[in-house]
Structure formats: structure tokens, C-alpha cells
Amino acid sequence: MARLFWHAQPESLTIAHAVVWWFHFILVMAWIAWLPFGKLWHIFSGSLNLLLRSHKPSGHIDKMDLEDEQAEQFGVGALEHLSWKRLLDADACVRCGRCQQNCPANLTGKPLNPKQVILNVRAHMEELYANRKQEGAETKNLHGNWITADELWSCTTCMACVSNCPMGIEHLETIIGMRQHLTLMESDFPQEVIAVFKGMENNGNPWALGSGKRLDWAEDLDLKPLSVEPEHEILFWIGCAGSFDDRAIKVSRALVKILRAAGVKFGVLGIKERCCGETARRMGNEYLAQTLIGNNVETLAKYNVRRIVTTCPHGYNTLKNEYPDFGGNYEVLHHTELIAELLQAGRLKLTGASHGAGGAVVFHDSCYLGRYNDVYNPPREVLRAVPDLELYEADRRRARALCCGAGGGRMWMEENLGSRINLARIDELIASGAKTVAVACPFCMTMLTDGIKDKDLTDTHKVVDVAELIAARLSDA
Ligand code: SF4
Ligand code: SF4
Structure with missing residues (x-):
């Protein structure tokens, strides 16, 4: 390649270098700025999700504080009831479908699809983000809007989705949280x-x-x-x-x-x-x-x-x-x-x-x-x-x-x-x-x-x- 520039003047080479350098710089910066909005973001959110995954025993359910007299909500009824880790789960999904392919409920024709549960949470997050400037934009109840009771009660809590997910997503915590809402808040x-x-x-x-x-x-x-x-x-x-x-x-x-x-x-x-x-x-x-x-x-x-x-x-x-x-x-x-x-x-x-x-x-x-x-x-x-x-x-x-x-x-x-x-x-x-x-x-x-x-x-x-x-x-x- 150097031979191509053999006879070029040092001044023009200096200018060409600056142009190429700035072109790359802008390209890299633009790519970094675009990252959170494109598919490649999952490389980062997925790595982060794996790094921050729970080290509690598989399928462990956290003790709920039932003594809290001020508590107005038990379980997961809306997006804001999900922890940051459950939201990161939704961001980390790469739609590989491994959870779905191993889910006994999905394999036998039931309405539950663990991948869709995670993607629905993400879609709700994205909808909320897109509407953030609209007056009165607020999270909807997840139940009925993003997930049905039939889907939730179809789960056998077998953990096949969690154990097959390459991004360390814990579908079951989200599903159990939503079941807690149905049972404790709505007796449904x-x-x-x-x-x-x-x-x-x-x-x-x-x-x-x-x-x-x-x-x-x-x-x-x-x-x-x-x-x-x-x-x-x-x-x-x-x-x-x-x-x-x-x-x-x-x-x-x-x-x-x-x-x-x-x-x-x-x-x-x-x-x-x-x-x-x-x-x-x-x-x-x-x-x-x-x-x-x-x-x-x-x-x-x-x-x-x-x-x-x-x-x-x-x-x-x-x-x-x-x-x-x-x-x-x-x-x-x-x-x-x-x-x-x-x-x-x-x-x-x-x-x-x-x-x-x-x-x-x-x-x-x-x-x-x-x-x-x-x-x-x-x-x-x-x-x-x-x-x-x-x-x-x-x-x-x-x-x-x-x-x-x-x-x-x-x-x-x-x-x-x-x-x-x-x-x-x-x-x-x-x-x-x-x-x-x-x-x-x-x-x-x-x-x-x-x-x-x-x-x-x-x-x-x-x-x-x-x-x-x-x-x-x-x-x-
Ligand atoms: S835990 Fe529930 S959602 Fe996950 S694979 Fe088993 S039945 Fe399907
Ligand atoms: S296995 Fe994990 S990454 Fe793949 S579709 Fe299911 S939730 Fe998403």
C-alpha cells in the first residue's frame, strides 16, 4: 500500500491522514452513540446480565416482606414492580429461541412462550420510552395487556428456559412475580x-x-x-x-x-x-x-x-x-x-x-x-x-x-x-x-x-x- 503513496507530497499526506483519522473517529463515535438503539446492544446488555446474574440457588424465591403495613403492592402487576435486574433481562434477550424450544408448555401447544414473556416486557419498556414526552404516559398493568393468566398458569416452573438461556435471563422470577400479583392482589x-x-x-x-x-x-x-x-x-x-x-x-x-x-x-x-x-x-x-x-x-x-x-x-x-x-x-x-x-x-x-x-x-x-x-x-x-x-x-x-x-x-x-x-x-x-x-x-x-x-x-x-x-x-x- 505504501508504494501507492510513494511519490505523494508530505503536505498532502498529512492532510489525507487527518481526513482519514477524523473519518474513523466520527464513524466510531457514531457507532457508539447508535449502539444502545441497535441489535448489537445485546452484546453489552447480555454480558452485563451474565456478569450480574444471581448466585442464589436456581429458582430461589425471595422472601416477601408481608409485615410491611405500608405496602400497597405484592408481586408484579406493572413494569415498575420489576427489579432493575428483571428489566436488564428484557434488554439482554437476543431472541435465540432456546427457552421456547425447551419449554414443555410451549412444546405441547399451550399459550406460554417464555421468550415472548421477556420480549413483551421489553416492548412495554420501549413503548414507555417512545411515549415519554407525551402527557400522561404511564405504565399499563402487565396483566391482560402484555400477558394473560392462561400463559402464567401454564408454567410448570421446570427451569428449562432459565437453564437454556445463553444470556442468563431468569424468566421464572418474572413469571412467579406475576403469579404473586394475580394470587395476592386479584385472587385470580x-x-x-x-x-x-x-x-x-x-x-x-x-x-x-x-x-x-x-x-x-x-x-x-x-x-x-x-x-x-x-x-x-x-x-x-x-x-x-x-x-x-x-x-x-x-x-x-x-x-x-x-x-x-x-x-x-x-x-x-x-x-x-x-x-x-x-x-x-x-x-x-x-x-x-x-x-x-x-x-x-x-x-x-x-x-x-x-x-x-x-x-x-x-x-x-x-x-x-x-x-x-x-x-x-x-x-x-x-x-x-x-x-x-x-x-x-x-x-x-x-x-x-x-x-x-x-x-x-x-x-x-x-x-x-x-x-x-x-x-x-x-x-x-x-x-x-x-x-x-x-x-x-x-x-x-x-x-x-x-x-x-x-x-x-x-x-x-x-x-x-x-x-x-x-x-x-x-x-x-x-x-x-x-x-x-x-x-x-x-x-x-x-x-x-x-x-x-x-x-x-x-x-x-x-x-x-x-x-x-x-x-x-x-x-x-
Ligand atoms: S419454567 Fe415455565 S416458562 Fe420456563 S420452560 Fe418451564 S414451563 Fe416454560
Ligand atoms: S433463550 Fe434467552 S436470549 Fe434466547 S430467546 Fe430465550 S430469553 Fe432470549
Whole structure:
């Protein structure tokens, strides 16, 4: 290039240099000035969003201050109720569509599209910015204008959107915030949920069964509650499903058998246990959830509980990640983690035929165990330790696993929109070739068992909990 200018005069070169320099300078400055208004802005807002992302446990719901007598608003009803981080989320979206492609609600034809939820918040921000000079320009209620109740109640809180988003956007916080507004400010929730809230409020369980019947399932097992026998090494948090749902009770019995076989000194709360509050929280009923959590934290403190095991990933997540905000700090284990620990320590001796004789088993990852708490390996380690079983995997597994459709209170709501999520998931699981589906969650158990029934596969396929597979192979089985 220099040869081109070989014979030019130094004066003209100096001028040419100045012209080129100023041209570049203006170009760069104009580009910088344009950046916030163009698509490239997302490189910056996205990087900022990732840098400032929350380091709280995945899907953690912040404690709402219900004592504040001046508060006129709970949850998210309008743009100004969203935190700066939720607004930055909206700015950071690059419309890649990964959240949408992995959303079980969207995949099964429901009106919810997590990408659109975020983009609607952005569109509202942009509209407000464009109208800023107009007299009376103000934020509209997000509900009805930018999002419908059907969209919000379609969410299973599975976290697939959050875990697949490359920009660290937390759709779920926005969705839960909007649900809190519907529930607490407008009492606008699906009709079938009324009985569930009442059951939790009056009986401490969503089935609305007598709280005094919590331990009826264990009459023949001689389980002594902590009020009678306070000495314990670990508390078995039975949970509402484990106490009242016939199928989940079998899993509770299996775990009791395992704990006894391993010589673990465990205690139970019995009739003092209340719903952990998880479902009420995800349905936006923070008031009810905090009442239940407060009761439980008090009871657990009374019996000096430090270590807890539970068969329910929803209770596990809430006890482990959300009870600390209410003064309850415990070491919480999911039963598959404890069983893996006991097997590794040689405290459980399994019987069984040779490798693979019991057939193939495919493991379904529960969202609240996997995406919420990164517990992917313990259930698989337990299944691999069973000599006669062969572990198969579904195409969509671990962090990419499809939800069963029951989270976020969906367990208690009719699924009238689109097709059924549990049927989509059961198709994926049986496509693995396994005839046995292993689960580690009472909600997954219900949804996938229903899926097998609806597909008329009960003669060939079954759904079992990991604990049941182990209990059936203990030497005195
Ligand atoms: S949490 Fe799950 S169901 Fe809800 S929007 Fe995200 S991907 Fe969809
Ligand atoms: S995955 Fe994240 S960046 Fe991509 S469309 Fe969804 S919200 Fe936007």
C-alpha cells in the first residue's frame, strides 16, 4: 500500500491522514452513540446480565416482606414492580429461541412462550420510552395487556428456559412475580386451586385430609414421632404425598425399610409435620407459604433437627434453599443421595440376579432435583449398583430432560390447553427401549403413571421409585 503513496507530497499526506483519522473517529463515535438503539446492544446488555446474574440457588424465591403495613403492592402487576435486574433481562434477550424450544408448555401447544414473556416486557419498556414526552404516559398493568393468566398458569416452573438461556435471563422470577400479583392482589387463580389452598390452610396438606392422619400409613411400622422419641441421627421428612397419596406411601415404606436395613437412626415429625409450602409459593400464595414455613421452622427447632432426608424433590428444594431465609438451616438430602451414600459405605447389601436379568430401566430426571439442585448422579449411581438392572438413558436427559408437567402447582390444575405434557415425556422415556421408568419424585410418579395408563401400556411398562427398586433387593425382601 505504501508504494501507492510513494511519490505523494508530505503536505498532502498529512492532510489525507487527518481526513482519514477524523473519518474513523466520527464513524466510531457514531457507532457508539447508535449502539444502545441497535441489535448489537445485546452484546453489552447480555454480558452485563451474565456478569450480574444471581448466585442464589436456581429458582430461589425471595422472601416477601408481608409485615410491611405500608405496602400497597405484592408481586408484579406493572413494569415498575420489576427489579432493575428483571428489566436488564428484557434488554439482554437476543431472541435465540432456546427457552421456547425447551419449554414443555410451549412444546405441547399451550399459550406460554417464555421468550415472548421477556420480549413483551421489553416492548412495554420501549413503548414507555417512545411515549415519554407525551402527557400522561404511564405504565399499563402487565396483566391482560402484555400477558394473560392462561400463559402464567401454564408454567410448570421446570427451569428449562432459565437453564437454556445463553444470556442468563431468569424468566421464572418474572413469571412467579406475576403469579404473586394475580394470587395476592386479584385472587385470580384457577378454580380447582381454591380447595388446595384451603386444604393447606386448614389441614396442612393439599389433599385436605385430616392432619391427625399423617402417620396412619405407618401404623404397622411402629414409627415413633420425635415428640415421643426425640433421639435421632436424621429426620425423615415424609411430605404430603408420602403421607397421603397411596402410591407415594409405598415409597415412604420402602425408604423406612432401607433406613432400618442400614441401621440409620431416623425420626419423623408425625402429626406435627405441615406442608413444606413449596407449591403455595410457586402458585404465588406467599402468605400461605410463609405461614406453613413458619410453623415448620418452629417445630424443627423444637426437636433440634439438623439433618433431613426426604423423598420429594419439591420439599427438598424448599427445605434446603428457601428455609434458610426463614431461620431454618439444615443439611438436606434427597433419598437417592442418602441411599447412594449408604451403598457406598457398604451399609446396604443388595441381592439380585446377574447383570441385566431384571431388565432395562430408564431414569427420569425430576426438574427440582436436576435443574434446580444439580442432583443428576446419585440416582444413577444407585441404579447402577443394582446388579440385575441395566440403566438406559432417554435422549432428553439430565439438564435437558423434559418436565413431567406437575411442577409449579400444575399437579393440582386441569390441563385443558394443548396436549398433555406427561404423554410427551412418557413417549420419550419408552423410546429408550426400557420397560421400567425409575423416578425419584412423587409428582413425577403420578404424572408418568397416568401417562402409562393413558397410553394403555400398563401390561408392559411400569413406573417405580428408585427406593422401591432398592428395598425390593434387600436381603430380607
Ligand atoms: S419454567 Fe418451564 S414451563 Fe415455565 S416458562 Fe420456563 S420452560 Fe416454560
Ligand atoms: S433463550 Fe434467552 S436470549 Fe434466547 S430467546 Fe430465550 S430469553 Fe432470549
